[in-house]
Amino acid sequence: MKKRLWVIYGMLTLATATWGSAFIAGKFAVQSFEPATVAFLRFFGAAILLFPLMWVMEKDRKKPTLKDHGLFVLLGLTGIALYNICFFLATKHAPVIKSSLFIASNPVLIVLLSGLFLKEKITRNSIIGMAIALTGVVFIITEGHILTxxxxxxxxxxxxxxxxxxxxxxxxxxxxxxxxxxSSVESTTYAVAYGTLFLLPFALAETSWLDVQEASLTTWAAIAHMSIFVTVVSFVMYYNGIKEVGAAKASIFINVMPVSAVIMATIFLGETFTLAHGIGAGFVLTGVYAGTNPNLFKRKLKGNIVKNKTA
Incomplete structure (x- = not known):
């Protein structure tokens, strides 16, 4: 069971680290298209891949009821359409420091909502791990100048x-x-399908056929990367992680995203990796470890009790 748990944690780390590459791919994609169009093309490509994948992998899939479709609509509206529209608007009109910090606060709200509506247990480890990881994210975003x-x-x-x-x-x-x-494949497929439909009007309003024809090969490669790896592979892994360990614990791994984004920006965009980035990454990894290791603090407490008894 413990070995299986580390496989799930590995998948969640890989999924959220891959999301970090969306920042890099997005920089190339927006050179040819407006943000909402990039989002639409990304998820449209993902939908084309996800439906055949679902038909092959889920032979005995259940037929969604009207209520199920209502939930899928909510998933597509929130996680695919609204999130991307808000995110791209923010990157265009808000300082990077502010927008990054807002996004980094996601795990906190997920933990609270999971406790309220899903009755998930909010453990001391989760809170401590989240606080440590969020500190690391703030360090990375502000490059060590927290007062900014x-x-x-x-x-x-x-x-x-x-x-x-x-x-x-x-x-x-x-x-x-x-x-x-x-399943995670079915949930992702239906959510992406509805989200793509919500994004379609925005793409039609801001993009012409000429824009599509004149888009560079780099732009299409960036969109393909976001469709295949950032969306199909990563979303399925993230949802599978939620299914296995719960939304609250899975959300801690979102803090890995800014770390991977900084590392990839250093490699692909020539940006400087500073000491503050290294310190921040250390905090994030420590926070994720603390938040996902339920025996971390118990073990120390038990050791102290034994020590006191022998004394």
């Missing part, structure tokens, strides 16, 4: 950022409900 956070006051774009955080939290929590009946 206080330079930014309240702005209307903060509502958009809050929308992104709430959308992803709802997506993760509702996903746990859907996964009681459907």
């Amino acid at each position: 956070l206080f330079q930014y006051g309240f702005e209307p774009i903060d509502f958009v950022l809050l929308g992104a955080v709430v959308s992803w939290a709802i997506y993760s929590v509702v996903g746990k409900v859907v996964l009681k009946k459907f």
Whole structure:
């Protein structure tokens, strides 16, 4: 069981680390298309791949009821459409420090909603691990200059950022409900399908056929990467992780995303990897380990009790 748990944790780490590459691929893709169009093309490509995958892997799949389709619509609206629209709007109009910090607060809201609506147990380890990981994320985002956070006051774009955080939290929590009946492949496929439909009007409004024809090979490669690896492979792994360990614990791994984004930006975009990035990454990995190891603090406590008795 313990070995299986580490396989799940490995999948969650790989999934969220791959999400970090979306920031790099997105930089190339938006050179030819507007953000909502990039999101639509990404998920449209993913849907084309996911449906055959579902038909092959899920031979005995259940037929969704009207209520099930309602949940899939909610997943597509929140995690695919609204989250991406809010996220891309924020990257365009908000400082990177502020938008990154808002997104990094996702695990906190997911844990709270999981406790309220799914009755998931919020453990001391989860809270400590989340706090340590979030500290690391703040260190990475601010490059060690934490006081810069206080330079930014309240702005209307903060509502958009809050929308992104709430959308992803709802997506993760509702996903746990859907996964009681459907597999991770089925859940991802239906969510992506509905999300793509929601994104279609935005793509049609801002993109012409000429834009499609003039898009570079690099743009299409970036979109293909986001469709295949960032969406199909990673979303299925993330949902499988939620099914196995719960939304609250799986959410801790979201903190891996900014670490991988910084490392990939250093490799592919020539950005500088600073000491602050290294310290922040250390905090994140420590936080994830603390949050997913239920015996970490118990073991220490037990050791102290034994020591006291022998004394």
